[in-house]
Amino acid sequence: MSDATPLTLPEVEVIARRAHEGQTDKAGRPYAEHLAAVAAGVRARGGSDEQIAAAWLHDSVEDAALSAEWLAGAALSPATKAMVLAVTKRAGEPPEEYAARILATPGALLVKEADLAHNADPDRLAVLDTATRERLTAKYARMRGLLGLAG
DSSP states (O other): OSSOOOHHHHHHHHHHHHTTTOBOOOOOOOOHHHHHHHHHHHTTTTHHHHHHHHHHHHHTTTTSOHHHHHHHHHOOOHHHHHHHHHHHHOOOHHHHHHHHHHHHHHOOOHHHHHHHHHOHHHHHTSOOHHHHHHHHHHHHHHHHHTTTTOO
């Protein structure tokens, strides 16, 4: 972490909301709703402040809302940065390698578990067309299996 005062969770939330401003999810909802749900899911699962910060930022690099360079220089703990990078999918990366990286990074599994739980929420999926809903349901179930998460 830099010598700067570490970012607080409210500051991380503001950064994440601004970074994803104007973006929507597959259901057309403001993307910040997903970030808030994942952060709440991490908190409800007993996650640390570092994990909650990672939850707010979990899609920021993957979605190019924030750069990897920004993350590297941010006033965040090394653990939070590692979790964000662990859950950041890389182009062409096999799901098995992605899952292995998450499992190898302390704290990242809880962040991904909360992300998958919100992504697979039946109410969220219900608004999608059948083909998309079935594709995503299978994708999320496969990742849960690769990560050793029940159900």
